[in-house]
Amino acid sequence: MATEQAATAAEEVEAAAAVVEVVVVVVVVVVVAVAAMLREIHSSSNTGWTKVTSFHITMATVTRVPFPNPISIATHKCSLVHSISRSRVPEFSVILSLKAKNLRRFSVVAMADLSKSTVLVTGAGGRTGQIVYKKLKERSDQYAARGLVRTQESKEKINGADDVYIGDIRTAESIAPAIQGIDALIILTSAVPKMKPGFDPAKGGRPEFYFEDGTYPEQVDWIGQKNQIDSAKAAGVKQIVLVGSMGGTDPNHPLNSLGNGNILVWKRKAEQYLAESGIPYTIIRAGGLQDKEGGLRELLVGKDDELLKTETRTIARADVAEVCIQALNFEEAKFKAFDLASKPEGTGTATKDFKALFSQITTRF
Numbered sequence: 006m007a008t009e010q011a012a013t014a015a016e017e018v019e020a021a022a023a024v025v026e027v028v029v030v031v032v033v034v035v036v037v038a039v040a041a042m043l044r045e046i047h048s049s050s051n052t053g054w055t056k057v058t059s060f061h062i063t064m065a066t067v068t069r070v071p072f073p074n075p076i077s078i079a080t081h082k083c084s085l086v087h088s089i090s091r092s093r094v095p096e097f098s099v100i101l102s103l104k105a106k107n108l109r110r111f112s113v114v115a116m117a118d119l120s121k122s123t124v125l126v127t128g129a130g131g132r133t134g135q136i137v138y139k140k141l142k143e144r145s146d147q148y149a150a151r152g153l154v155r156t157q158e159s160k161e162k163i164n165g166a167d168d169v170y171i172g173d174i175r176t177a178e179s180i181a182p183a184i185q186g187i188d189a190l191i192i193l194t195s196a197v198p199k200m201k202p203g204f205d206p207a208k209g210g211r212p213e214f215y216f217e218d219g220t221y222p223e224q225v226d227w228i229g230q231k232n233q234i235d236s237a238k239a240a241g242v243k244q245i246v247l248v249g250s251m252g253g254t255d256p257n258h259p260l261n262s263l264g265n266g267n268i269l270v271w272k273r274k275a276e277q278y279l280a281e282s283g284i285p286y287t288i289i290r291a292g293g294l295q296d297k298e299g300g301l302r303e304l305l306v307g308k309d310d311e312l313l314k315t316e317t318r319t320i321a322r323a324d325v326a327e328v329c330i331q332a333l334n335f336e337e338a339k340f341k342a343f344d345l346a347s348k349p350e351g352t353g354t355a356t357k358d359f360k361a362l363f364s365q366i367t368t369r370f
């Protein structure tokens with residue numbers, strides 16, 4: 006009789022332990038759901054929620070069979086540990102662990118990282134790159150900005166802080182420190198042709214261009230971009246935004262003969278490489294860039310250079326910069342490649358809803 010009662014009691018304890026375990030799992034699932042919801046709310050509304058930049062279930066182990074097992078009460082101890090970790094993820098982190106000594110060991114750590122997203126812009130000394138860098142710095146509640154420039158002079162030009170790295174994209178090792186630990190990469194590097202001396206606009210005609218040794222599009226727009234994509238992939242970067250150029254569908258486009266560089270061909274090759282990399286990407290093929298104020302025009306997205314055949318085929322660098330950053334906020338921008346231009350100022354309605362803009366894009370390449 007006494008033995009039967011003891012066995013029943015042991016079973017009840019086992020059942021209670023199982024219930025506790027289920028409760029723990031439910032709590033973790035709720036944590037997961039809330040984190041995912043916060044992230045979703047942020048990315049869909051963009052109304053200033055703290056950004057959930059990453060979510061991890063870092064550990065979920067069951068080392069023993071988790072449900073009842075005949076065993077004595079004496080050897081069975083349960084402990085539930087709930088702690089808020091401040092070391093790695095200050096805003097939101099829950100660690101749950103249930104241990105049943107000699108019976109089972111179940112532990113789950115769920116962490117929703119509400120900290121800022123670390124974003125590197127390369128070509129940060131360039132005309133569009135420096136606008137991106139500045140905008141990221143201005144949104145320091147959302148982003149930890151990093152820049153990559155080629156020279157110390159470029160760094161000084163943009164008043165770069167310690168978060169501006171100096172490196173040459175043609176060499177993977179030289180960009181590794183800048184890429185390590187980032188969440189997203191915005192590529193704004195490009196080969197830059199130089200004008201041959203002696204051109205006199207007063208005499209008419211067209212200027213001639215050339216590329217200096219080592220700075221040809223093959224080296225910068227292909228090898229350099231490829232190095233960035235490979236390094237980002239190795240570092241676990243979650244999204245890459247690459248700015249390219251319209252005109253790439255036409256191998257005979259005049260830009261290709263500039264300095265015999267085939268610049269659009271090499272840019273396109275890098276775009277293809279990115280699209281096949283497996284990393285979530287956004288490829289922005291900009292129209293003619295203008296140094297004008299941003300946020301004033303209706304932006305237009307297109308595909309296959311169709312916009313080039315229209316009157317609306319230019320865009321302000323500041324608008325391109327904004328689209329680069331907005332692409333980080335919306336799932337609708339991922340795995341997309343598109344042409345980008347704008348209506349002239351004063352016609353149409355200035356674009357504010359970037360989710361709607363990205364939703365129009367149907368092309369993956």
Ligand SMILES: NC(=O)c1ccc[n+]([C@@H]2O[C@H](COP(=O)([O-])OP(=O)(O)OC[C@H]3O[C@@H](n4cnc5c(N)ncnc54)[C@H](OP(=O)(O)O)[C@@H]3O)[C@@H](O)[C@H]2O)c1
Nearest residue numbers: 128130131132133155173174194195249250291292293294
């Ligand atoms: N110009 C247009 O009308 C037009 C039209 C459509 C698309 N786009 C494309 O839009 C993008 C942005 O254009 P943008 O005019 O703003 O750019 P940009 O001013 O020409 O800047 C290019 C940047 O790339 C950097 N760079 C070049 N080689 C490098 C290397 N080996 N290592 C590290 N950095 C290197 C340069 O660094 P330094 O500052 O040290 O030189 C420069 O900051 C480019 O991809 C461009 O091709 C341009």
